[in-house]
Amino acid sequence: MRILMVQGGFGAGGAEKIMCALAHHRAAGGDEVHVAAMRMPKTGSFFSYSPEISLHVLDRAGRRPPAPVLQPMRALAIRRLIHKLQPDLIVSFLTKVNCLTLLAAAGTGVPVVISERNNPTVQSPHFWRRLQLALMPRAAGIAMQTKAAVADLHPAQAARAHVIPNHCNAVAFTRPAPAGHCRFVAAGRLDHQKGFDLLLTAFAQMPADCAATLDIFGEGQERQQLESQILALGLTGRARLAGLAPSAQSWLGAGDVLVVSSRYEGFCNVVAEATCSGLPLISFDCPYGPSEMIIHETNGLMVANGDVPAMTAAMTRIARDRALRDRLGSSAHITAARLSPAQILAQWDRLIAEADDHVLPSASTASS
Structure with missing residues (x-):
C-alpha cells in the first residue's frame, strides 16, 4: 500500500x-x-x-x-x-x-x-x-x-x-539524587493552552516553609511573559524556564513530581509518559485526556480544572509527603499496559x- x-x-x-x-x-x-x-x-x-x-x-x-x-x-x-x-x-x-x-x-x-x-x-x-x-x-x-x-x-x-x-513506552530514566526539597517539573509548549501562568501562581502561593523548586521545560511564544511573571512573583532562584528538553528522559529525570496545568488537551503526552514510567504527578482535570490516564490517589492527584488554590494545596501536600510520592510512582503498570x-x-x-x-x-x- x-x-x-x-x-x-x-x-x-x-x-x-x-x-x-x-x-x-x-x-x-x-x-x-x-x-x-x-x-x-x-x-x-x-x-x-x-x-x-x-x-x-x-x-x-x-x-x-x-x-x-x-x-x-x-x-x-x-x-x-x-x-x-x-x-x-x-x-x-x-x-x-x-x-x-x-x-x-x-x-x-x-x-x-x-x-x-x-x-x-x-x-x-x-x-x-x-x-x-x-x-x-x-x-x-x-x-x-x-x-x-x-x-x-x-x-x-x-x-x-x-x-x-x-x-507510550515506559521511559527508563535516572531519578535525581535525594534532596531536602521537592523538585517539581512541567513540560510543554510555552503557550496559553499549557497554563504555566496558572502553575507559577500556584507555586508562588505554597507556604514559605515548604521547600520546593519548579523547572518548566519547553519553548514558545509566552517565554518572555512567563519570565516576567517569575520575576514579579519573587520566584527567581526557585522557578525557572529550563528550555526545550531533548527527550522525555531529560525532564523525567529532573524532578520528583510532574505538574500538568493545561487549560485543555487533546490527550496529553506528558501525562502518558509520567504515568507509564513511574513519575508521580498532579494534573488539572482538563478536557481531554488526563482523567482517562490518572486514577486519583492511585497513580496521581487530580485537581479541578483551573482551580489554582486547589493546585497549591495538592503541590504542598505532595511536597511534604515523600511516602505519597513513592506510592503514586509505583503504579506505572496501570497505564503502561493500556498504552503499549x-x-x-x-x-x-x-x-x-x-x-x-x-x-x-x-x-x-x-x-x-
Whole structure:
C-alpha cells in the first residue's frame, strides 16, 4: 500500500511524534510511506525518519503568502501531491490539516483517515471546527484520542469513530539524587493552552516553609511573559524556564513530581509518559485526556480544572509527603499496559484496513 500522511509541520510535538512512529510502523510492514507537512524547521525534522520514508514540504520557500490565500494554496499543494503520488490511502492529523486534506482529496477517489490531535472545542477557531464537522462524513475513517473527544462528535460520526490513544513506552530514566526539597517539573509548549501562568501562581502561593523548586521545560511564544511573571512573583532562584528538553528522559529525570496545568488537551503526552514510567504527578482535570490516564490517589492527584488554590494545596501536600510520592510512582503498570505500542499500532492497522475498504460517499451524502 502507498500511504500519504499529512501534518502541520516537522517540528517537536505530540502529533508529530505519533505520525513519525506510525510512518515507521507502516514502512516496516512493507508500505510505501510518504509524509508531508506545511513547514520544515531550518534544522530539519525534530523526529528522525528512516531513508525509506519520503518527506515532502508543502509551503513554498521564501515569503509567506498573504493570509487570505495561504490556506487555499496549501490545499492546492496537497492536491498536487495527491495527483503526483497516487496514494492508496491518506492519513491526516489536526483540525485545519484534516479540512485541507479532505478538500484536496475530493473527487480523487482516495480514502482519507482523519485524526483529531487536540481539543477542537476550545483550541481551534470556530470556522475550522465547523468545517471539520461538515467535512467529516467524507472521511473514510476517524481516529480520536479519548472517549470524551468522541462524545463531542455528531452521533453519526461518533458511532464510527475509533478511540486510539497515543502509544507510550515506559521511559527508563535516572531519578535525581535525594534532596531536602521537592523538585517539581512541567513540560510543554510555552503557550496559553499549557497554563504555566496558572502553575507559577500556584507555586508562588505554597507556604514559605515548604521547600520546593519548579523547572518548566519547553519553548514558545509566552517565554518572555512567563519570565516576567517569575520575576514579579519573587520566584527567581526557585522557578525557572529550563528550555526545550531533548527527550522525555531529560525532564523525567529532573524532578520528583510532574505538574500538568493545561487549560485543555487533546490527550496529553506528558501525562502518558509520567504515568507509564513511574513519575508521580498532579494534573488539572482538563478536557481531554488526563482523567482517562490518572486514577486519583492511585497513580496521581487530580485537581479541578483551573482551580489554582486547589493546585497549591495538592503541590504542598505532595511536597511534604515523600511516602505519597513513592506510592503514586509505583503504579506505572496501570497505564503502561493500556498504552503499549504494539496494542495501539494494531488499532491503527485495523482502522487503516477498514478505511481502505470504505466506499466513499456521493457528493449529496457528503454534504448532508
